[in-house]
Amino acid sequence: MDNRLTDLSHPAVAAQSRNKTAIAGTCTMNTVLAAAYIAEVLKGVRSLPSYLIFLLLCLLPCVTSILAYTKQKDTSSVRYLCGGGFALLYAYVMFISSTDLTFCYVIVMLLILLVYADKKLVSLLCTYALVINILVLVFRAVTQGFTAAQITNAEIIIACIILSYIFVLMSVTKIAQINDANIKKADSDRSQSDDLLQLTLKVAGDMAGNIDQVSHSTSQLRDSIAGTQTAMEDLTSGTSETAAAIQVQQQQTENIDQQVQNVSSVTAELLSSTAETSANLTASKDVMKNLVQQVQVSEASSTRVADSMEELKEYADKMQSIVALISSVASQTSLLALNASIEAARAGEAGRGFAVVAEEISSLAGQTNGATGDINQLIEHISQSISSVTDSVTELFDSNRHQSEYITSAAGYFDLIEKNTASITSGMSELKQGVDAVSDSNSQIIQSIENVSALTQEVTASAGATLAGCRTNLQSVDDIALIMQQLQENANELQKNTQ
Structure with missing residues (x-):
């Protein structure tokens, strides 16, 4: 059923x-x-x-x-x-x-x-x-x-129906609550049973899979132990060669350590020279700054001289104008003296005194014209000298400007040289630190090589014991393989029973 x-x-x-x-x-x-x-x-x-x-x-x-x-x-x-x-x-x-x-x-x-x-x-x-x-x-x-007895019966009937309803309703409610609780518990128990069954099946499946993996791993471990045994035999035969190679490596490492010490000494000397060069560059940079300031002062002086020469040239031009005016006045005075002499000649004896004055005025006018010509020549020489000096000042100003540009460029180069020197100094410091670190590491390598040499001897001594352990492990792996096979059979049987 x-x-x-x-x-x-x-x-x-x-x-x-x-x-x-x-x-x-x-x-x-x-x-x-x-x-x-x-x-x-x-x-x-x-x-x-x-x-x-x-x-x-x-x-x-x-x-x-x-x-x-x-x-x-x-x-x-x-x-x-x-x-x-x-x-x-x-x-x-x-x-x-x-x-x-x-x-x-x-x-x-x-x-x-x-x-x-x-x-x-x-x-x-x-x-x-x-x-x-x-x-x-x-x-x-x-x-x-209705009689009194019937009224009492009616009250009892109504009360009985109401009480029956109340208690039946209470019972129904309680039964429903109990049923719901039982249903929930049954559902929970069924869910837990299903979960437990699924977990059991999963565990059995995982166990079977893990046993397969362990069996496979055990087989690989057996092969690995066999390979290890062979490797130990090869290791035993090659340990002496390794020890000899380590000795050679130790000698080469000592030579490297000596070279590293030489490089460290040279690096220290270079670092000292670089520091001195940096100090000289700093001093040269200060000198270049002072020279730039002097060139700037010279440029300012040249500018003022050029301005003064321009003013002198203007004054010379004004003097030429004044001399031209004086020359014009002298010419007119000479002409007036000539007219006065003519009028004095016409006057005869009465104009003799006036003729003498006219002659003197004419003589003064001639002297004035002569002095004016000399002044014109002097002014022309002064103008030429001023022009020559102005050209020289202009050339000096241009030369000072070019010198200022060159000195500014040289100062910039000195700045670059100072920065590069600082970079070189920093690099030399790092190089010295690196050389020192290499020296320390090389010393540690030498110590490690000595330790490796000692360990190699210990490995040679324990290789025989390792071989014996490999044989024992092979036997243990065979025993584990048998146990894994039995566990796999049990897991398969558990899967069959739970399905």
Whole structure:
């Protein structure tokens, strides 16, 4: 038999079981009621037509729910067919019954429907029963009237229905909570079981894969140990050659150390010379700065001399203008003296004195013209000298300007030389540090070579022991291979059992 058909944890199977229980309870209750009411017919208390209606209402929920169950066993309509059919039967019984105890049928139905743990269905049924009982009580009060005992019974009926509803609702709620908790726990347990199963399968698969890898690695390790054994044998035979080569290397390293010491000494001397050159360059740079300042002063003086010579030239030009004016005045004076002499000659004896004055004026005019010519010659010589001096000053100014440019360029070159010297000094310092570091490293190499030589001797001594260890490891690897094979068989068996 398929276990899935009886597994109540499955929702469909659980729904089928609830429907089956509800149908069985409804059919049982209606069968008991039909048997009880047929006894009343036999006693003559109830008429046959009334009983036939009652029997039909008893059969209606049973037949409809069985048909629905037969069509679909897990359908949700069974609960409503049972509850709805009982509602019709309950209403009919409440209105035709002559006793107040008929209300208790709803309590039986509540117990039957409790299997669904459906709060909505329970609430509808209890509300319906309460309304029907209130209507019956009102109907009896209107038609028959109420005694004190009937009022007490009515209170008890209403209270009983309300309390039944409350406690059934509490039970349904608690059952639903318990069911939800159980479902969650079942889901959690199922998930954990699935996870554990998957983990077991994964671990088994990983174990099988790892065992394969370990087996492969063990095989490789065995080959490697065999190769190591061969290498140890070769190492034993080649250790003596290595020791001899190390001795040769030690001698060569000592020679290199001597050369490094020589390079360090030369580097120190070069560093000292470079420092002295840097100091001389600094002094030369100061001299060039002073020379540039002197050239600038000379340029300023030349500029002032050139300006003064221009002024002298202007003054000479003005003197020539003045001399030309004096010469013009002397010519006019001479002409006036000539006219005066002519007029004195015309005057005769009376103009003799005036003639003497005119002659003197003419003589002074002649002297003035002569002096003016001499002054003109002197001014021309002065102008020529000024022009020559101006040209010389201009040439000197140009020469000073070119000298200033050359000196400025030389100062720039000195700056570059100073920077390059500083770079050379820095490089020489780094070179000296590097040479010192090489010297230290070479010393360490010599020490290391000595250590290697000692270690080589130790390796030669332990090579035999390594060979013996390789043989032992080979035997251990064979044992491990057998164990790995057994583990692989166990892992495969575990995979088969968990699938």
